[in-house]
Amino acid sequence: MASSKGTSAEAPLLEVRGVTLQYTTREQRVTATWRVDFDAWAGERLVLLGPSGCGKSTLLKAVGGYLKPVEGEVQFRGKQVHGPGPDRGMVFQEFDQLLPWKTVKQNVAFALQEGRGVPRREAEEQALHFIAKVKLSRFADAYPHTLSGGMKQRVAIARCLATRPELILMDEPFAALDALTRQQMQDELLELWQESPFAMLFVTHSIDEAVRLGHRVILLSPHPGRVKEVLALDGKGELGPVQSGAELQERIHRSLFETACDYSI
Numbered sequence: 343m344a345s346s347k348g349t350s351a352e353a354p355l356l357e358v359r360g361v362t363l364q365y366t367t368r369e370q371r372v373t374a375t376w377r378v379d380f381d382a383w384a385g386e387r388l389v390l391l392g393p394s395g396c397g398k399s400t401l402l403k404a405v406g407g408y409l410k411p412v413e414g415e416v417q418f419r420g421k422q423v424h425g426p427g428p429d430r431g432m433v434f435q436e437f438d439q440l441l442p443w444k445t446v447k448q449n450v451a452f453a454l455q456e457g458r459g460v461p462r463r464e465a466e467e468q469a470l471h472f473i474a475k476v477k478l479s480r481f482a483d484a485y486p487h488t489l490s491g492g493m494k495q496r497v498a499i500a501r502c503l504a505t506r507p508e509l510i511l512m513d514e515p516f517a518a519l520d521a522l523t524r525q526q527m528q529d530e531l532l533e534l535w536q537e538s539p540f541a542m543l544f545v546t547h548s549i550d551e552a553v554r555l556g557h558r559v560i561l562l563s564p565h566p567g568r569v570k571e572v573l574a575l576d577g578k579g580e581l582g583p584v585q586s587g588a589e590l591q592e593r594i595h596r597s598l599f600e601t602a603c604d605y606s607i
């Protein structure tokens with residue numbers, strides 16, 4: 343595995359320490375997560391897995407700097423996160439995250455111009471490079487409404503990779519795709535990672551997806567989300583080594599029976 347986790351002299355890229363997250367509405371206060379702790383390392387594919395409503399998206403928002411913890415803190419490269427930044431890129435589930443009045447190339451280039459201050463001509467050149475990586479060169483001048491859901495998600499991934507964030511935050515990016523496209527997208531994401539490893543925090547409530555994509559899987563309990571277990575294929579989980587994807591899958595299912603919660607696959 344290309345992840346650098348395990349070299350004890352190194353510090354984690356991301357440290358989530360005792361993070362409690364709440365939403366306050368006029369009627370009530372909702373505690374989305376309760377004292378959550380985990381680390382993410384450079385080059386690591388980390389998955390947050392948990393039932394609907396356990397606070398996965400909320401945690402991602404906090405790491406992205408869009409939500410402030412009421413307790414605990416989020417540190418990125420040893421510094422407290424105070425807001426969003428180009429070091430953390432996000433890909434969402436929704437297909438409408440692209441600007442509809444811009445072409446595929448312009449959407450990717452725009453992120454480079456705005457996020458990284460790259461001049462237009464150069465931004466478009468770099469955009470084409472990343473559009474080729476997600477196999478969409480033929481559609482560089484197409485508008486988002488002419489693309490399928492999978493293609494739109496590829497553009498969103500290209501846009502995110504193009505800005506070269508240190509950590510990519512993915513909020514169920516493939517959940518709204520059909521099963522076949524979803525698997526294809528998972529394979530393509532793994533190919534992109536093999537080509538040039540990046541740290542990724544991937545939210546899902548699919549056990550299959552977690553097992554396919556994660557070096558480590560953080561299993562969250564039902565609402566409010568707490569870390570229930572950390573499982574790893576490389577033997578670095580808190581519960582010791584897991585030898586295979588099948589064993590990881592079994593451990594996750596066992597854990598779910600204990601909490602009697604319902605995960606969709």
Ligand SMILES: Nc1ncnc2c1ncn2[C@@H]1O[C@H](COP(=O)(O)OP(=O)(O)OP(=O)(O)O)[C@@H](O)[C@H]1O
Pocket residue numbers: 365366367372373374392393394395396397398399400401547565
């Ligand atoms: N804007 C909001 N205002 C109030 N409560 C919210 C808001 N967003 C989320 N919540 C609540 O916070 C809790 C966690 O929600 P969150 O969306 O983070 O869960 P999740 O694990 O990502 O769920 P899912 O898998 O269904 O997307 C839920 O109880 C939800 O109702």
